[in-house]
Amino acid sequence: MLEGLPPNGATHVMRVEAPEHEARLIADLISESFDPAEVATSAFEVEVTAEGSPWAVEAYFGEEPDEEAVRELVALISPDHAAAAVFLTLDRKDWVSASLEGLAPVAVGRFLVHGFHDRGNVGPNRIGIEIEAALAFGTGHHGTTKGCLAAIAAYGKRRRPAKTLDVGTGTGVLAIAAGRLFHAPVVASDIDLVAVTTARANARANHAAPHIHFLHAPGLDAGAFGRLGPYDLIVANILLAPLKRIAKPLARLLAPGGRVVLSGLLPSHANAALAAYRAQGLRLVRRRTLEGWTTLELAADAGRPRRDPDRPGSRG
Structure with a gap:
């Protein structure tokens, strides 16, 4: 569990919709720029519409974020998305676990980075590295x-x-x-x-x-x-x-x-x-x-x- 995001307290959220490629970049940039003990990010596909299949980025903060600073980060990927970002305060929920559900193992070379639930799926020639999924x-x-x-x-x-x-x-x-x-x-x-x-x-x-x-x-x-x-x-x-x-x-x-x-x-x-x-x-x-x-x-x-x-x- 990220220390700054207790499941029994209010969570501050930034949300913005963007095409998949830009959504992933925005999520990655936010997660790289903040203390991992205080912020979790998620990029995911939202409901398909006639215009296509947009993605959304949500960043969950344990403390109220500096909105201007977050918008400046998003603007590095797209000034239009930075202007469209919405900031909300949500009621109690384990947003960290919700944002990280379903992470699949990552295979790179001989390495397989995985959560505890995939511990049994590490092949004999792999180097399994188990990282707690709550640490985004x-x-x-x-x-x-x-x-x-x-x-x-x-x-x-x-x-x-x-x-x-x-x-x-x-x-x-x-x-x-x-x-x-x-x-x-x-x-x-x-x-x-x-x-x-x-x-x-x-x-x-x-x-x-x-x-x-x-x-x-x-x-x-x-x-x-x-x-x-x-x-x-x-x-x-x-x-x-x-x-x-x-x-x-x-x-x-x-x-x-x-x-x-x-x-x-x-x-x-x-x-x-x-x-x-x-x-x-x-x-x-x-x-x-x-x-x-x-x-x-x-x-x-x-x-x-x-x-x-x-x-x-x-x-x-």
């Missing part, structure tokens, strides 16, 4: 999460990283995937203490905890990142602005020949993120777009020294 952020149903899982799975076909870093771990699904696939150390960090606590519990439930070290830290400047690194694989599934802010410290933590996976990007934002990391000496290896979201895979040359321009005498 990071259940594996998001295009950015799928892109990162696909990148991790593809990396695993070529090599096994000595160390992996998961930035903005959320529910821990990507850290768990790396730990289960590589059987090697993973560092998972988040600025949100609730996310770190949730991710740690999920890692224990998925028998990945021995491989994962969790950090509650803002950004990547904490000394623990350097002491536990460098990292052969770094995954950052956040948004454009923080991805750009952490480009320099992230590059310092990357081992020579390492790989970086960036996600949480609309296709129109991908080139801006790419420019920030190219400035740190990384090159684009692959660009994936799934469900309207882009994931970038970048690499450092094997002979490239780690950049640390703030340290006297460093090269790069």
Whole structure:
């Protein structure tokens, strides 16, 4: 259960109708932009009419939201839909469970992300990752999460990283995937203490905890990142602005020949993120777009020294 959305209290809801593609993008953007302990989103098909089959997006807030801020997010997808969004206050109901009913397992490479009700459906060659369905952020149903899982799975076909870093771990699904696939150390960090606590519990439930070290830290400047690194694989599934802010410290933590996976990007934002990391000496290896979201895979040359321009005498 999301802590900010008690089933016995009033719930604040934003609702807007849109074509399926835009509805999914709006739902994804809202879920990525708010604390998962306070907001749940749902995109679904509404009644078919003569004009077609519209979709609706509903976002459920535990506290009254900043309406203007939410409309600004929706406007990134469509200014018309932002203007048409309706904000309501509803009576008591478990809106989180209602919004997440019927989530199907997500298969990406060898990974199968599922709820407890599909525990018996994990095949013998699959790596099952069970995430509590009441935690909307990071259940594996998001295009950015799928892109990162696909990148991790593809990396695993070529090599096994000595160390992996998961930035903005959320529910821990990507850290768990790396730990289960590589059987090697993973560092998972988040600025949100609730996310770190949730991710740690999920890692224990998925028998990945021995491989994962969790950090509650803002950004990547904490000394623990350097002491536990460098990292052969770094995954950052956040948004454009923080991805750009952490480009320099992230590059310092990357081992020579390492790989970086960036996600949480609309296709129109991908080139801006790419420019920030190219400035740190990384090159684009692959660009994936799934469900309207882009994931970038970048690499450092094997002979490239780690950049640390703030340290006297460093090269790069």
